[in-house]
Amino acid sequence: MNQLTNLKSFPLVSRRTILKLLTIGATTGLLGYTRFSKPQPTVFTQDSLDLPRYLNNSKSVVIVGGGLAGLACAYELSQRGFTVTLLEKSPQLGGKIASWSVDVGGEKFMMEHGFHGFFPQYYNLNSLVEELNINDNFQSLEFYSMVFREGKYDPEVFRPSSSAFPWNVVDLGISSPNRFRWGINLAKPKHWEVFRAIGGFQVEKTYQQLDNLSVAEWVEKDFPQGLYDLYFLPFAKSSLNAPDKLSVAELMQFFHFYFFGNPEGLAFNGTRQDMGTSLVQPIAKEIENKGGKIFTDVGISKIYWQDNKISSISYQLGEAKSLVPFWVERNWEINQEEVNYFGSSDRLFAIEANSDEAISLTCSHQGCTVELAEDGNFYCPCHGAVYDRKGKVLTGPPKRNLSRYKINQSRENKVQLVGITENNSEIISTEIQADYYVFATDVPGVQQLFNVMEGEVNQNVKSQIQKLHIADPFAVCRFWFDRDFDWQHSNFTSLSGYQLTDSITLYHRIQEQFIQWHEKTGGSVVELHAYCYKEKQFPTQEILLTTFAQELYEIVPELKEANLLHRELVNQKNFSAYPPGSYQQRPETNSGISNLMFAGDWVKMPFPCGLMERAISSGLLAANEILTKEGLQRRKLLSVNPEGILKI
Incomplete structure (x- = not known):
């Protein structure tokens, strides 16, 4: 039976009732924003001059980092005639969306870093999907649910919608079974301040006013509790940053991009296969088809500076990368x-x-x-x-x-380590020179790149990089069981109120490889994701595994009677953090060094975006910087409306 027919039906409430909830005084000025005219994406980058699109001479680019940011940059530049070399430290491309093979009972399956949703306002990511002609690699998940532990709130269900603010709030209120528990009273100054902040996002003004506060501090006193429990806390954690360490301004940007400035609705697509097969491999294949070279399992040993710019990079392949010194903290x-x-x-x-x-x-x-x-x-x-x-x-x-x-x-409290080789084999180092360099690694990666630099390194840029932060670790645990179970919610469901778990994904109902295994065996493949847990609570992977299992059996009691066939744990601490006070010092795409660009979700972005779209957009921005220097037409970039309609 289709899950849509199993959804709880919600009683209709008149718009007048919803307007009373929000107060007429707060919404009267908004109603001129017509309900029936869907806002169009905002064009952030589009050249008016008829500039050439392709190089007519030889120019080379070295891109360090093979995640979405590096892949997007390499893709665009290889399309324009640049000689591109992409260096990735891991055995697999993709960074946080990489896939790799695991063995389960003699069968091979592809494992990932957790479920990823492709939202319709991912305009720049979706444009790559269109160009690569891989739309069939994705499927709509129709809707998704948010379920609260022990029935604290009724489950929320988010469906496709093309209503823009404020009507998306009205529609949410109509459909929400918890609408009378939001706790909003706009007669209270703090509540009006909250409503104005989330509906009036402006990049510079919002960061100037709210970047000095953490979300936890902001909501500590006289905050609508239901609004926090139902939306603020789940949204904050889905940014992979914990509320006690996340800037309020960054959360406002996140809210604006995903909801208040987004005219596309909250439904999203998932991949039919793993992320590597569905997205990473097609991008990499196109880069190589255009003559680009891609190397994985690479260690950068030296980066040389001369005349205030990078002159060359030395790297090794394979096990030799362990010979690059690095620092680790106690x-x-x-x-x-x-x-x-x-x-x-x-x-x-x-x-x-x-x-x-x-x-x-x-x-x-x-x-x-x-x-x-x-x-x-x-x-x-x-x-x-x-x-x-x-x-x-x-x-x-x-x-x-x-x-x-x-x-x-x-x-x-820290040591510098260097690898000890198992044998005395000769270490082969390669030095590469290029016209441009793009650093598109994660935060630990880019900080390590600046640790291996030699020569007159720009200290201002190095200081910016050293001040970047890493978020609390995330963990993913995927379980294989010998039986299926009833599930009344969406195949990807956000969870709230658990000590560790933030979401559950039923892979045997989403991805084809697991659907086929389920049809053959009757088993199930279930994944739990903890977006940002505290290491003090879960200091070891054994504790993570034990807690995940306990919470899974609480979420799906039927699985207590099932046989656990296999489990896989992914546990990393490399996601970018956006703590209070970090915005002004965050590096931009243009590093200030003539031949060095930055890309990654840690880069300061000039328009609202998040998660995969942030990574892709930063890579395309870096490519545009290089295209501009060569007098070429920049790629057209889109965003949601960069400002909220309540801006003052």
């Missing part, structure tokens, strides 16, 4: 008497007392984090691998030992 959340821990999440290292070596706790099988047990061996909580005290494989699926590192330097 982890005080994990304590053992004889062992000190450095780093966190999927990049954790153990150093025994008085030792000059560190051992990586990243399992060489699937990248899980191993743990030191009382018997002195390291155990992987995911797939049964066991290593001895020196990291040598004792049993299980891994083929390689844990990596070992020499301690180069020690400072207060």
